[in-house]
Amino acid sequence: MPRGKGAASALSEGGGRMATKGKRRPSRLDEAAAAEIFRRLAAERPDPRSELNYADPFTLLVAVVLSAQATDVSVNKATRTLFRAADTPQKMLALGEARLKDHIKTIGLFNTKARNVIALSRILVEEHGGVVPRDRAALEALPGVGRKTANVVLNVAFGVPTIAVDTHIFRVGNRTGLAPGPTPLAVEEGLERIVPPQFRLGAHHWLILHGRYVCTARKPACDRCAISDLCTFDGKTGDVGAKGPPAAARKVDAPGAATAAPRRRR
Numbered sequence: 274m275p276r277g278k279g280a281a282s283a284l285s286e287g288g289g290r291m292a293t294k295g296k297r298r299p300s301r302l303d304e305a306a307a308a309e310i311f312r313r314l315a316a317e318r319p320d321p322r323s324e325l326n327y328a329d330p331f332t333l334l335v336a337v338v339l340s341a342q343a344t345d346v347s348v349n350k351a352t353r354t355l356f357r358a359a360d361t362p363q364k365m366l367a368l369g370e371a372r373l374k375d376h377i378k379t380i381g382l383f384n385t386k387a388r389n390v391i392a393l394s395r396i397l398v399e400e401h402g403g404v405v406p407r408d409r410a411a412l413e414a415l416p417g418v419g420r421k422t423a424n425v426v427l428n429v430a431f432g433v434p435t436i437a438v439d440t441h442i443f444r445v446g447n448r449t450g451l452a453p454g455p456t457p458l459a460v461e462e463g464l465e466r467i468v469p470p471q472f473r474l475g476a477h478h479w480l481i482l483h484g485r486y487v488c489t490a491r492k493p494a495c496d497r498c499a500i501s502d503l504c505t506f507d508g509k510t511g512d513v514g515a516k517g518p519p520a521a522a523r524k525v526d527a528p529g530a531a532t533a534a535p536r537r538r539r
């Protein structure tokens with residue numbers, strides 16, 4: 274499988290757009306269409322996984338912190354030796370910031386990331402018994418960890434059905450009409466409302482992988498997209514572009530109006 278930007282990498286944490294409040298807009302799809310989208314994405318990738326290498330919640334947390342503005346490939350290359358030297362908060366503190374930098378100096382923003390990894394390791398040791406907390410507030414209190422990183426850790430390490438909105442999910446949520454919104458938080462809230470419960474745990478992975486490999490930023494591959502007949506994006510490429518989505522896939526907003534079932538893939 275090709276590699277791309279880190280799952281939690283492309284939108285900034287903390288002070289960036291992620292922290293900006295924005296108003297969620299109503300989904301342009303009805304519940305049946307949303308369910309059909311996830312049914313198809315799940316059929317394409319029945320066992321979606323993070324492309325970052327990790328062994329436990331701590332190594333996942335470090336890998337996700339390192340993945341900001343970096344590719345999964347570059348992070349995996351650095352952590353291959355780093356985690357051999359330090360795979361617990363205690364060992365990371367013993368390694369120290371200078372030697373940590375040696376391991377991750379090929380990754381962008383490595384100075385800041387090294388400082389954050391050492392600081393978060395210290396907090397884990399001093400306040401959490403060396404264990405990564407399964408708690409959003411406690412995770413977001415760690416240096417270098419914002420809502421998106423906390424969502425990835427909660428979802429991947431602890432099986433909490435969170436949706437970490439990175440640049441790919443932000444784009445797919447808006448283009449498809451699943452969860453339009455001006456900010457990642459607005460898209461996250463929209464997805465939480467529209468994603469059927471049985472797909473919540475995997476939704477994060479399916480949307481990222483769809484955005485990374487099919488619904489790409491510059492040239493979405495609409496002609497080989499499994500959900501093109503349901504997607505409401507006006508700028509579709511290839512043959513499907515001129516047709517647009519079928520009316521059946523759009524949400525019927527008129528009070529009392531019946532919503533049609535989504536069409537099957539053509």
Ligand code: SF4
Nearest residue numbers: 488493495498501504
């Ligand atoms: S049809 Fe095109 S724009 Fe819509 S989800 Fe598929 S690839 Fe993206």
